[in-house]
Amino acid sequence: MASRIVTLLVNDAVQELLVKPGTTLLSVLRDQLGLTGTKRGCEEGTCGACTIILDGKPVRSCLIPVETVDESQVRTIEGLEQDGDLSPLQKALVEGFATQCGFCNAGMLMVATALLEENPDPTDDEIVRAISGNVCRCTGYHPIIRAIKVAAAEMRSAKNAEALVTE
Numbered sequence: 001m002a003s004r005i006v007t008l009l010v011n012d013a014v015q016e017l018l019v020k021p022g023t024t025l026l027s028v029l030r031d032q033l034g035l036t037g038t039k040r041g042c043e044e045g046t047c048g049a050c051t052i053i054l055d056g057k058p059v060r061s062c063l064i065p066v067e068t069v070d071e072s073q074v075r076t077i078e079g080l081e082q083d084g085d086l087s088p089l090q091k092a093l094v095e096g097f098a099t100q101c102g103f104c105n106a107g108m109l110m111v112a113t114a115l116l117e118e119n120p121d122p123t124d125d126e127i128v129r130a131i132s133g134n135v136c137r138c139t140g141y142h143p144i145i146r147a148i149k150v151a152a153a154e155m156r157s158a159k160n161a162e163a164l165v166t167e
Contacts (some may be wrong), residue, residue, distance in 0.1 A: 006070045010035070011079030019066050026050045029076060033076070037106045041135075046153040048134030052076050058114040060133075077106040080113060089113060092151035093144070095121035100138035107134045112148045120156050126151070130153035 001021040003114040008015045010033060017032055025044075028054070029035045040136060041049030045054055045060040052061045053075040080087040086094070089112055099105050113120055122130070127148050128141070136144065 004067060006066055008066075008069065009073045011075055017066070021065070021067055023066050024062055025052070025054075025064040025066045025069060025074070028066045029061060029074070035078050036077045039103055039106055041103070041107075046103075046133075046135075048107040048111070048131075049104060051110045051134065053110055053114050056114070056117070058111045064090075075110075075113075077109055080109060087113070087151075088154045089148065089151040091117065092147040092154070094146035096143055097148060098139055098143035098147040104134055104136040104138075108136065108144055112144075112151070116148070116152055116155060120152060120159070122148070122152060 003018050003020050006017050006019050010029070015033060017028055019028060019032075026038060026040060029038050030040065038052055039049035040062070041047035043050075043062045045063040048060065050060055050062040050142065051058050053059075054061075054064070054069060055072050080090060090107055093099050093105065093109065111130050111134055112127075115127065119126060124145060127145050130142065131144065131148075
């Protein structure tokens, strides 16, 4: 089959890419766009290291043929920073000692970001459910869950403060 052009909005930048059929979104992100924060893990969709946000939902990029997501919006770990600073969630993971080797962090951050965008005040059970498809072999899950809760509280507080200023 012939290669084709696929257009994606990746971290708010339009990308036109020539791709061979069957090329995974993970391969395009890492190999063509140089966005290596998204990790190549099991390549079977079980570890969660390759999780990105596609059209607002967390997905395993290793399982997605890129030609099936033409005209989609993609956010990777590189798209989480805000004006050159770490996002509140990234800061909470670092400050809460919820990272060690770093291999799972991108996937964890992407599922947690999607969760907090959908539900700014999740329960522990909702956090556990959200991150359940992401494997961490270093820190365990308790520091990650705590960091997500800390970030959620900080983000709600900042949003409330912003609302007061605009009133």
